[in-house]
Each structure stands twice: as structure tokens, then as C-alpha cells.
Amino acid sequence: MRFSTHGDGDEDLLFVLGWGNEPEHEHVSWLLDRLGERYRVHAVTIPTNGWEFDDQYLAPVRNYWEDHEFDAVLSHSTGGLVTAHLAAVVVLPPQVFLSPWWGMAPNEGVESLLLPYFLSLPTSRRLLEPERDTAHIGDLKSADEYEGEPAALSPAFLSTIVDAQTRLPGFDDRDVVFVSLSDRIVSVRAIGDRTPAANLRPYDGGHEFFASSGRETVVEDVLAALDAGVDAVR
Numbered sequence: 001m002r003f004s005t006h007g008d009g010d011e012d013l014l015f016v017l018g019w020g021n022e023p024e025h026e027h028v029s030w031l032l033d034r035l036g037e038r039y040r041v042h043a044v045t046i047p048t049n050g051w052e053f054d055d056q057y058l059a060p061v062r063n064y065w066e067d068h069e070f071d072a073v074l075s076h077s078t079g080g081l082v083t084a085h086l087a088a089v090v091v092l093p094p095q096v097f098l099s100p101w102w103g104m105a106p107n108e109g110v111e112s113l114l115l116p117y118f119l120s121l122p123t124s125r126r127l128l129e130p131e132r133d134t135a136h137i138g139d140l141k142s143a144d145e146y147e148g149e150p151a152a153l154s155p156a157f158l159s160t161i162v163d164a165q166t167r168l169p170g171f172d173d174r175d176v177v178f179v180s181l182s183d184r185i186v187s188v189r190a191i192g193d194r195t196p197a198a199n200l201r202p203y204d205g206g207h208e209f210f211a212s213s214g215r216e217t218v219v220e221d222v223l224a225a226l227d228a229g230v231d232a233v234r
Contacts, residue, residue, distance in 0.1 A: 001060045002045040007036020011071040011230060016044040016061060018077030018208075019101075020149040027140060027211040034219050035074070039226075042068065046078060051124050051156035053164040057082050058089070065090055072226045077101045077186060077207065081164055087172060094174035094229030096222060099183055099207050103165055103190020119159045126152035136184040138211025168194070174232065176201060176225040178218065183207050201225070 004023055013035060021028050023043050035041045044064070050056035061082055073095045075083040080100025086092065104115075118128060129152040134141040171194050178201045179191050185207040192200070201221060205212025210219070 001047060001056075003064055004043050004045070006032045006041040006043060007039055009036060009039035009041075011039050012069060013039035013041045013072045013074060013226065014044070014061075014065065014068075014070045014083075015041050015073075016075040016079030016082050017046060018079050018099075019046065020048055021045070021076065025145060025149075026142070027138070027208060027215075030215075031210040031219065035223075038223060039072065042070070044079065046082065048150045049124060049126065049154055049157050051154070051160050053085075053160040057164075058085050061086055062089055071230050072096070074098070074222070074226060075100065078161070081161065081168075084168055085164060088169035092172075094176070094232060095172065096225045096229065097175065097177045098209065098222070099179055099186055100177065100191060101161070101165075101186045102168060102194055103187030104162065105183070105185055105187050106189075118155050119162060121155035124154045124156040126150075126154045128153045128155075128158070133184075136206055138206035138208045138215075139213055140215075141206070141208065141211040165190070171195060171199075173199065174229065175199060176229075178203055178209065178222060178225075180205050180207065180209070180212075 022045060023029060023032060032041055032043060044061060047056055073083055073092055076098040078101045080097040081102060083095055134143055176199055177191060177195045179188060181188055181202055203209055203218045204214050209215055
């Protein structure tokens with residue numbers, strides 16, 4: 001796990017990135033620049049093949065949180081699974097979630113039938129390479145950048161993710177969740193089942209709003225939600 005800081009705002013924002021996201025990626029960098037106009041952003045780059053959720057994902061973020069003072073919390077995808085659990089062990093301000101991975105996206109055909117057997121395999125070797133489609137990430141996502149990201153998943157990684165999804169703590173009514181109803185990477189149903197309608201912010205685009213054409217509008221809404229959380233704490 002890596003931690004990096006970006007921007008020179010007056011307030012500190014903890015931003016836990018999604019699986020495979022790097023601060024140097026074009027569209028992640030765009031988002032960090034926009035956030036950095038208002039915040040000092042502490043970006044967390046998470047492991048892509050961990051097998052112990054609490055030790056390898058939750059504990060390092062918790063330790064970093066306890067060593068700093070933060071005004072706001074933002075997370076994307078797998079990062080949203082981490083910060084949801086973080087809220088159960090430390091006192092957090094209102095969170096803003098971007099397409100959190102709170103449930104597995106529905107699969108069809110053979111892949112769906114074989115998934116339970118795949119999860120039971122005792123190995124961290126990357127054996128499963130899901131179908132990759134940049135359109136599912138966002139229409140601005142380039143094929144070259146997507147191909148440079150990790151492509152395969154291990155049984156151990158998916159098993160620890162599924163376990164963390166099954167024991168999510170309760171939802172905090174102060175939190176805000178941004179979601180694309182056409183998301184094919186994470187389960188939209190799991191997000192809807194967990195999140196009250198008043199706390200949902202649907203947007204048009206792919207799994208990464210920051211790699212989607214409508215991102216300028218969405219980022220303003222994200223900043224407004226973060227600011228509202230900071231103001232509420234004050």
C-alpha cells in the first residue's frame with residue numbers, strides 16, 4: 001500500500017483509490033488535480049492481490065488515519081469497501097463513496113457457475129482474467145492505459161473481498177454514494193440495497209465517473225458533497 005499527497009488546499013482529504021488505480025493514471029490524475037484545488041489530498045494506492053482484508057487493506061489505512069488529522073473522506077470502488085469498514089473502527093466525518101464495491105457484479109453463463117469453486121482454491125496466483133471493456137470503465141478511458149493495469153484476479157483476493165462484503169457494517173446516514181446505474185464492474189443492486197434513496201447520487205457514465213464524458217458536472221457535485229460533510233462536522 002502506498003500513500004502520496006497532492007494539492008495545496010487548506011483541508012486534508014483521505015482518498016482511498018480503487019483496485020488498479022494509480023495517481024499517475026491520466027484520469028485519476030485529473031481527479032486529484034481537481035480535488036487538490038480545494039484539499040490537500042492523501043491518496044491511498046491499494047494492493048491488487050491481497051488475501052487478508054483486515055491486515056493488508058484495513059489496518060494500513062487505519063494506522064495512516066490515526067497518524068494524521070483529516071477533514072473529509074473519499075473513496076472509489078474497492079477503496080469504498082475499505083473505508084466502509086474503517087468507519088467501524090475509527091470515528092470518521094461523513095464519507096463520500098464513488099461506485100463502491102459492496103457486492104459482486106452479476107455474471108452470466110459458465111463464469112457465474114464456476115465462481116464458487118474458483119473462490120475455494122487456496123492460491124494467490126492470478127488465475128481469472130475477466131472480460132475487459134473500456135466502455136464499462138468510462139468512455140474517456142484509453143485502451144492503452146487499461147491494458148497497462150492488472151488484468152487477472154486470484155482466488156485468494158476475490159475470497160477476501162467477498163468475505164469483507166458479507167460483513168459490512170451498518171450504513172451511516174450522513175454518507176453520500178455516487179453510482180452509475182449502468183455500472184458493470186460492481187453490483188448496483190448491492191449499493192441500492194445498502195444506501196437510502198436520499199443518500200444516492202446517480203450519474204451518467206461508467207464505473208469511473210472521472211473517466212466519463214460528464215465528469216465536469218459530477219466532480220462539482222462530489223466537491224459539494226465533501227464540503228457539506230466538512231460543514232456538518234464544523
